[in-house]
Amino acid sequence: MSDTVESVIVAIDGPSGTGKSSTSKAVAAKLGLSYLDTGAQYRAITWWMLSNGVDPDDADAVASAAGKPAIVSGTDPSRPTITVDGLDAAGPIRTPEVTAKVSAVSAVPEVRTRITDLQRSIAAGAPGGIVVEGRDIGTTVLPDADLKIFLTASPEARAARRSGELKGADVAATRELLVRRDAADSSRKTSPLAKAADAVEVDTTELTLDQVIECVVTLVEEKRAVA
Numbered sequence: 001m002s003d004t005v006e007s008v009i010v011a012i013d014g015p016s017g018t019g020k021s022s023t024s025k026a027v028a029a030k031l032g033l034s035y036l037d038t039g040a041q042y043r044a045i046t047w048w049m050l051s052n053g054v055d056p057d058d059a060d061a062v063a064s065a066a067g068k069p070a071i072v073s074g075t076d077p078s079r080p081t082i083t084v085d086g087l088d089a090a091g092p093i094r095t096p097e098v099t100a101k102v103s104a105v106s107a108v109p110e111v112r113t114r115i116t117d118l119q120r121s122i123a124a125g126a127p128g129g130i131v132v133e134g135r136d137i138g139t140t141v142l143p144d145a146d147l148k149i150f151l152t153a154s155p156e157a158r159a160a161r162r163s164g165e166l167k168g169a170d171v172a173a174t175r176e177l178l179v180r181r182d183a184a185d186s187s188r189k190t191s192p193l194a195k196a197a198d199a200v201e202v203d204t205t206e207l208t209l210d211q212v213i214e215c216v217v218t219l220v221e222e223k224r225a226v227a
């Protein structure tokens with residue numbers, strides 16, 4: 001006889017352009033779960049630093065200011081939102097200026113502690129369960145997640161996807177920026193980008209987005225069905 005557990009927590013990690021956001025949103029929508037984009041939160045705090053005259057490369061200044069911005073994430077997968085001090089930050093957090101500085105800001109331990117606490121309280125408050133995507137969700141933020149997925153794809157595929165989004169941006173230049181950001185995110189001391197030992201790795205290089213979504217939905221359903 002099989003039964004279905006009430007709530008499920010899914011952690012989806014991986015480098016930029018592997019399909020975390022698109023996959024997580026679609027999986028959450030299909031399964032009636034909440035959705036949290038943790039990269040958007042690191043982008044939001046980076047945007048606040050840039051807007052408030054804090055040098056993102058001055059780790060002490062960033063650490064001192066880390067507690068100041070009020071960051072609120074909406075977790076409806078069909079309409080994810082993010083505000084900083086009450087302002088809609090969805091657009092400004094995607095600018096190249098923020099992308100260029102987000103790795104420096106997110107490497108500061110005080111920033112990570114603040115954002116990690118926020119992420120844990122959002123996950124704990126999601127009644128039906130949640131899909132949380134980022135870099136350190138399976139390893140640090142939610143080590144007891146019911147299911148951990150680590151998405152990968154070749155740098156070429158990731159750059160092609162990203163440059164498509166940026167309306168024809170040069171693929172080689174996009175690849176260079178991606179690889180550099182991955183290296184920074186993977187080599188920082190505090191909670192680097194890493195695959196959890198118990199994560200399922202899915203290489204999306206040769207898969208369509210629909211295939212990746214289907215694969216993750218199946219893995220969640222398998223976890224949800226308890227004997």
Ligand SMILES: Nc1ncnc2c1ncn2[C@@H]1O[C@H](COP(=O)(O)OP(=O)(O)O)[C@@H](O)[C@H]1O
Pocket residue numbers: 014015016017018019020021022023161162165204207208209210212
């Ligand atoms: N398997 C895939 N095949 C082709 N394009 C994809 C695939 N997965 C995602 N994409 C596209 O690649 C871009 C980056 O995906 P996104 O979900 O934002 O990645 P991430 O959150 O890992 O940075 C988006 O335009 C998305 O539609």
Ligand SMILES: Nc1ccn([C@H]2C[C@H](O)[C@@H](COP(=O)(O)OP(=O)(O)O)O2)c(=O)n1
Pocket residue numbers: 015016017038039040042043102103106107133134135136137181185
């Ligand atoms: N859990 C997380 C999520 C993102 N980050 C940092 C590192 C990433 O380069 C930035 C931006 O993440 P985001 O997921 O928006 O990145 P992409 O736009 O998909 O490339 O935030 C992190 O340190 N930890």
